[in-house]
Amino acid sequence: MRVGVLGAKGKVGATIVGAVEAADDLTFSVGVDAGDPLTLFTDSQTEVVVDFTHPDVVMGNLEFLIGAGIHAVVGTTGFTDERIAQVRSWLADKPDVSVLIAPNFAIGAVLSMEFARQAARFFESAEVIELHHPFKADAPSGTATRTAQMIAEARKGLPPSPDATSTGIDGARGADVDGVRVHSVRLAGLVAHQEVLFGTMGETLTIRHDSLDRTSFVPGVLLGVRNVADHPGLTIGIEPLMGL
Amino acid sequence: MRVGVLGAKGKVGATIVGAVEAADDLTFSVGVDAGDPLTLFTDSQTEVVVDFTHPDVVMGNLEFLIGAGIHAVVGTTGFTDERIAQVRSWLADKPDVSVLIAPNFAIGAVLSMEFARQAARFFESAEVIELHHPFKADAPSGTATRTAQMIAEARKGLPPSPDATSTGIDGARGADVDGVRVHSVRLAGLVAHQEVLFGTMGETLTIRHDSLDRTSFVPGVLLGVRNVADHPGLTIGIEPLMGL
Amino acid sequence: MRVGVLGAKGKVGATIVGAVEAADDLTFSVGVDAGDPLTLFTDSQTEVVVDFTHPDVVMGNLEFLIGAGIHAVVGTTGFTDERIAQVRSWLADKPDVSVLIAPNFAIGAVLSMEFARQAARFFESAEVIELHHPFKADAPSGTATRTAQMIAEARKGLPPSPDATSTGIDGARGADVDGVRVHSVRLAGLVAHQEVLFGTMGETLTIRHDSLDRTSFVPGVLLGVRNVADHPGLTIGIEPLMGL
Amino acid sequence: MRVGVLGAKGKVGATIVGAVEAADDLTFSVGVDAGDPLTLFTDSQTEVVVDFTHPDVVMGNLEFLIGAGIHAVVGTTGFTDERIAQVRSWLADKPDVSVLIAPNFAIGAVLSMEFARQAARFFESAEVIELHHPFKADAPSGTATRTAQMIAEARKGLPPSPDATSTGIDGARGADVDGVRVHSVRLAGLVAHQEVLFGTMGETLTIRHDSLDRTSFVPGVLLGVRNVADHPGLTIGIEPLMGL
Numbered sequence: 001m002r003v004g005v006l007g008a009k010g011k012v013g014a015t016i017v018g019a020v021e022a023a024d025d026l027t028f029s030v031g032v033d034a035g036d037p038l039t040l041f042t043d044s045q046t047e048v049v050v051d052f053t054h055p056d057v058v059m060g061n062l063e064f065l066i067g068a069g070i071h072a073v074v075g076t077t078g079f080t081d082e083r084i085a086q087v088r089s090w091l092a093d094k095p096d097v098s099v100l101i102a103p104n105f106a107i108g109a110v111l112s113m114e115f116a117r118q119a120a121r122f123f124e125s126a127e128v129i130e131l132h133h134p135f136k137a138d139a140p141s142g143t144a145t146r147t148a149q150m151i152a153e154a155r156k157g158l159p160p161s162p163d164a165t166s167t168g169i170d171g172a173r174g175a176d177v178d179g180v181r182v183h184s185v186r187l188a189g190l191v192a193h194q195e196v197l198f199g200t201m202g203e204t205l206t207i208r209h210d211s212l213d214r215t216s217f218v219p220g221v222l223l224g225v226r227n228v229a230d231h232p233g234l235t236i237g238i239e240p241l242m243g244l
Numbered sequence: 245m246r247v248g249v250l251g252a253k254g255k256v257g258a259t260i261v262g263a264v265e266a267a268d269d270l271t272f273s274v275g276v277d278a279g280d281p282l283t284l285f286t287d288s289q290t291e292v293v294v295d296f297t298h299p300d301v302v303m304g305n306l307e308f309l310i311g312a313g314i315h316a317v318v319g320t321t322g323f324t325d326e327r328i329a330q331v332r333s334w335l336a337d338k339p340d341v342s343v344l345i346a347p348n349f350a351i352g353a354v355l356s357m358e359f360a361r362q363a364a365r366f367f368e369s370a371e372v373i374e375l376h377h378p379f380k381a382d383a384p385s386g387t388a389t390r391t392a393q394m395i396a397e398a399r400k401g402l403p404p405s406p407d408a409t410s411t412g413i414d415g416a417r418g419a420d421v422d423g424v425r426v427h428s429v430r431l432a433g434l435v436a437h438q439e440v441l442f443g444t445m446g447e448t449l450t451i452r453h454d455s456l457d458r459t460s461f462v463p464g465v466l467l468g469v470r471n472v473a474d475h476p477g478l479t480i481g482i483e484p485l486m487g488l
Numbered sequence: 489m490r491v492g493v494l495g496a497k498g499k500v501g502a503t504i505v506g507a508v509e510a511a512d513d514l515t516f517s518v519g520v521d522a523g524d525p526l527t528l529f530t531d532s533q534t535e536v537v538v539d540f541t542h543p544d545v546v547m548g549n550l551e552f553l554i555g556a557g558i559h560a561v562v563g564t565t566g567f568t569d570e571r572i573a574q575v576r577s578w579l580a581d582k583p584d585v586s587v588l589i590a591p592n593f594a595i596g597a598v599l600s601m602e603f604a605r606q607a608a609r610f611f612e613s614a615e616v617i618e619l620h621h622p623f624k625a626d627a628p629s630g631t632a633t634r635t636a637q638m639i640a641e642a643r644k645g646l647p648p649s650p651d652a653t654s655t656g657i658d659g660a661r662g663a664d665v666d667g668v669r670v671h672s673v674r675l676a677g678l679v680a681h682q683e684v685l686f687g688t689m690g691e692t693l694t695i696r697h698d699s700l701d702r703t704s705f706v707p708g709v710l711l712g713v714r715n716v717a718d719h720p721g722l723t724i725g726i727e728p729l730m731g732l
Numbered sequence: 733m734r735v736g737v738l739g740a741k742g743k744v745g746a747t748i749v750g751a752v753e754a755a756d757d758l759t760f761s762v763g764v765d766a767g768d769p770l771t772l773f774t775d776s777q778t779e780v781v782v783d784f785t786h787p788d789v790v791m792g793n794l795e796f797l798i799g800a801g802i803h804a805v806v807g808t809t810g811f812t813d814e815r816i817a818q819v820r821s822w823l824a825d826k827p828d829v830s831v832l833i834a835p836n837f838a839i840g841a842v843l844s845m846e847f848a849r850q851a852a853r854f855f856e857s858a859e860v861i862e863l864h865h866p867f868k869a870d871a872p873s874g875t876a877t878r879t880a881q882m883i884a885e886a887r888k889g890l891p892p893s894p895d896a897t898s899t900g901i902d903g904a905r906g907a908d909v910d911g912v913r914v915h916s917v918r919l920a921g922l923v924a925h926q927e928v929l930f931g932t933m934g935e936t937l938t939i940r941h942d943s944l945d946r947t948s949f950v951p952g953v954l955l956g957v958r959n960v961a962d963h964p965g966l967t968i969g970i971e972p973l974m975g976l
Contacts, residue, residue, distance in 0.1 A: 111366065124622075125677070129671065134650040135650075135652045139661050161622070168626055168628065171658070171664065173627050173672055174671060175656070175660035181673070188611070188650060189612075190944070203350055203351070205451075206452040212922070223366070367920070382898075382900055405919075406918075407918045410870075411870050412870055416915070417871050428904040429915065431930075433857070441917065448919060594935055596937040599937055603851075693941055695939055696938040696939075704934030
């Protein structure tokens with residue numbers, strides 16, 4: 001499979017180029033950066049393009065790629081409902097073309113949320129601890145908030161997690177996200193980590209995800225590249241490509 | 245729902261009686277111990293019976309219960325293929341009766357194995373660490389061996405986990421179960437714990453199960469009691485009742 | 489060494505009697521409960537008495553034991569400054585008698601706090617996570633609050649832990665105890681657990697203590713029994729007997 | 733304090749230069765690489781030099797620095813007993829000069845081993861789990877082997893850790909290092925991690941060290957730079973500078 005990369009000279013793009021080159025079953029066709037013509041992809045018979053660029057240019061990229069019959073794997077952010085609708089309308093005319101847009105390519109993070117969703121209704125108690133480097137601006141993290149919401153959704157109709165706390169210090173019991181407590185640790189030396197804890201009589205189940213460096217998106221991007229063609233039309237998130 | 249208990253005066257049975265009595269949606273009908281007639285269950289309009297007794301008596305119990313149209317949730321061990329076939333033949337005449345026989349009622353342990361199976365094919369590396377009290381005779385534990393086998397099965401066709409170990413001390417890299425390394429820790433103070441570790445570029449996923457006391461089978465038994473009637477015939481393991 | 493137990497028929501007392509009887513180097517002399525005369529200890533040549541009784545009776549017990557030249561290991565609560573001063577004055581006349589009064593006999597908890605104190609000044613960041621069963625009334629736990637205070641004390645003069653949080657949900661960053669963040673998890677199935685996390689450039693250190701059942705005070709009581717005689721006068725906490 | 737760096741253009745050296753420049757209380761004086769004269773240090777009134785170079789050149793560096801009255805903080809390897817003796821003889825003539833040679837500058841690793849040593853004699857059971865990236869050649873790691881040896885040394889005279897294992901698969905119980913079991917996990921995505929587990933009746937204590945990237949030596953080097961002058965003569969390991 002011939003794979004092209006948009007933003008190939010950027011940090012993320014260069015990492016993807018390296019990963020494609022290192023994979024036995026993939027061929028790196030061409031890298032395209034600001035100023036280069038998109039026709040480099042058609043000239044090089046590229047079959048799939050990876051786009052980790054910028055919200056300002058990603059729509060133009062997608063219009064070209066879909067028109068040219070090239071599949072796209074997109075990690076660029078900023079996809080509003082309007083943008084999603086626009087991509088769908090371009091794809092309507094090209095039934096054989098596939099576009100994957102994912103907010104998170106870290107396979108471990110995606111599985112972690114999926115398992116939390118599956119487990120949630122079988123336990124009395126559920127809490128989330130997320131741990132990040134101290135330069136992070138938001139607490140809880142977006143992933144932790146989303147995880148807590150998924151747990152709350154899966155537990156609909158069940159009694160709330162038991163909690164006899166009657167005295168204490170403000171904040172000790174964490175943030176309340178739809179009834180699920182979320183705790184945010186900020187610690188020098190950490191990267192990005194999350195634990196989902198479930199408990200019932202006599203046992204607990206913990207699902208922990210550790211991102212140890214900034215390359216954790218690579219396996220998910222390669223999984224997207226290898227499988228996107230089997231999912232014609234628009235796919236949001238890598239879950240469907242993982243069979244989840 | 246009216247629930248009876250076999251072996252009600254034993255340690256496990258008494259715990260189940262207490263749990264049934266504490267559940268708002270269940271009614272404890274009657275407890276039966278050695279010497280008591282099984283007709284106590286029919287006399288008391290019992291709908292489901294929990295059997296944590298002994299291989300010597302469980303078949304007689306099941307023959308009676310199935311004949312009387314009472315569902316059974318069974319944690320007793322010793323079910324050979326022959327015994328399973330016998331139970332199926334009794335059930336053939338009673339299409340509305342359900343029997344659940346499960347080797348493990350700990351919901352967290354069952355989910356832990358299921359998640360390990362689902363995750364296995366998405367990671368380069370997988371290892372299992374099980375940690376138990378020091379009075380345990382076997383290493384690895386049966387659960388760890390089974391978990392490793394399920395991981396190996398799910399990874400069929402993938403390259404082996406990378407491992408550059410060239411020098412070392414015997415045993416450092418653990419036991420090899422179908423290509424998956426399993427490590428057994430024996431430590432005073434522990435009960436029964438297991439970690440499944442998965443790793444790929446830049447990230448790891450850890451699924452940890454902790455049994456903190458001997459009551460961890462209770463929530464799974466109650467789940468069985470509440471759902472067994474919806475699964476007519478013979479069900480092996482609580483997974484189908486959990487929708488897994 | 490001949491060891492007696494006060495409150496020997498209570499749950500805690502009975503556990504201690506069992507542990508003394510199981511120890512090769514200790515001899516159980518006599519158990520004394522409400523209504524029994526304290527002279528049973530002198531009649532039986534008891535050398536050390538363990539007192540896990542009640543604030544209402546412990547002072548009378550200690551006055552008798554010190555007067556009789558018997559060492560005491562005390563887990564009973566309620567020792568005010570006045571009571572401590574009274575015990576010291578009784579001991580002033582008996583230079584060979586030792587009394588150990590400890591708020592916490594769990595060796596792991598004591599070491600955990602001691603290590604947190606030693607490590608605190610070498611790291612940029614420090615946070616505490618305590619995890620307990622959901623029936624606990626206070627959050628954070630007393631141990632977690634004390635641990636955070638010890639860390640804050642050891643870090644005096646150092647810059648605060650870095651934290652760029654600017655947006656979030658109330659409580660996400662935990663309780664602030666003297667500048668150290670403390671997070672309280674309440675989860676069915678748990679007993680009593682604590683993690684102290686330290687971080688600096690590229691590395692973290694975690695000290696975790698797990699109490700898995702109510703017997704975790706036993707090894708500390710035996711350590712007290714074996715070593716109290718070497719520490720004449722009043723000792724508060726088992727730390728000095730551990731050489732900390 | 734004016735700080736110079738040997739091997740300043742190498743990866744490690746450049747990281748140290750950056751860290752010195754970022755520290756408010758330190759001034760970077762000069763970097764010296766292969767081909768540069770060592771007199772650059774004296775010309776620039778350097779007070780402390782950090783040497784992460786090569787066994788082939790480190791002895792020449794130290795002879796010059798000691799002779800010039802400049803303190804040295806050394807992470808270069810290959811110090812045999814003969815080399816140590818040679819450094820001591822150079823220092824004998826310069827009572828005000830300090831040299832620190834350390835095999836491990838990761839503060840968390842050093843504290844982790846120290847705490848393991850302190851805790852070892854208070855628990856019935858002790859085991860070590862070390863977890864590394866799969867490119868590591870040796871199993872167990874040198875740090876894990878050393879930690880196990882320190883634990884064994886501290887437990888001299890105590891009974892062995894209890895272990896009832898009678899059946900199993902080879903290797904499940906790990907490597908035996910002086911009676912302490914050590915388990916080596918190799919997992920894609922990991923860097924360098926170690927857990928020391930202690931257990932006794934009803935409780936466990938876990939000391940975990942995580943190295944998340946290759947910069948974890950920096951805080952220890954800065955600690956050495958700031959404190960080496962207070963320790964005239966030769967110091968082996970950063971422990972004495974940490975007050976351990």
